Amino acid sequence: MKIEGTKEFDAPRAVVWSVINDPAKMAKTMPGVESFEIADDTHWSAKVKVPLGLGGLKMSMQFTKLEERPLEFASLNAKGTGVGALMNMTTSFTLSGEGDQTHMDWEADVKIAGPVGSMGQRVLQPIINQQVGNVLSALDAQVQEAKTGA
Template sequence: MNVSGERTFAAPRQAVWDVLNDPESMAKTMPGVESFDVHDAERWTANVKIPLGLGGLKMKIDMTKTEEREPEFARLAIKGAGVGAMLNMQTSFTLTDAPAGGTQMAWAADVKLAGPVGSMGQRVLQPIVNQQVSHVLNSLDKQIQEQTAATPSTGPTDAGPPADADREPAPDTGTSGAGEGVSPLSPEAYEPEPEGPTTSTEDKG
């Protein structure tokens, strides 16, 4: 069974890449995760309980990153085993800069299921797979938003002193106290407002 799609995230490409390559973040995107172990930068293992009809399918899933080109492409081999099912999947994603801003992810997966669960047929399995994919993408979007919000944005550039800062004070003409060289503007007027981190919640998918 082949599935594919696209999703646009309101975040820079590097931020999306960082989440996709962070085991802790990815564990939060997977449905029914009971445990998640990181062996090294390329190999992860998860024990999951996948919702399936009226019950749940428990599986041990091994994930191995087989290819990557940071920050644009990665391919993973995924194998799983559980009571009544064997999973073998190849999946990949490609990240590009979206024309309207943000990052576009094109993804594809070749999913093979064996055993009694696999014999249910694509007509039964396709809606279940679509539901799980939707869950993963929505959870991924949430993780990316949280990552973006946690990264401080760059504050405004200091514009320097006002244009008339070095100007000589006007000579005293003897009229009231205006010739004392005291500016009516307070120094605080030139202090830029601090800018906090920016969070985008737009979902263009």
């Protein structure tokens, strides 16, 4: 399932980059993070409870940074395992803009296998769209916090 979109930030590109390139700040944007651990600059993990309508799905997530071009582009892979589900997601962010405005093009390719995956795209798409909206709102909050130095 491929999803993509854009997001405008009222912040310089360097500030937006500092947030999307910081695993600890990105962890704050993900719904249901229960614990978080950084292994090194390109690998980190999290225990999350993914909200899936009726209750949540507990997953262990492994993140790997695949590529980065500072202030311009980053991509990462997330693999998750939980009872009844396997998830593999590759995301990328492309930043552009000058001054105090930053434009971000993003895309994600999400694959879910197992009983949860068998619910089908029609069921999962609205849930994923809602979670993406939550992540983008939380990302904007982290960017604004970074911009003000709070």
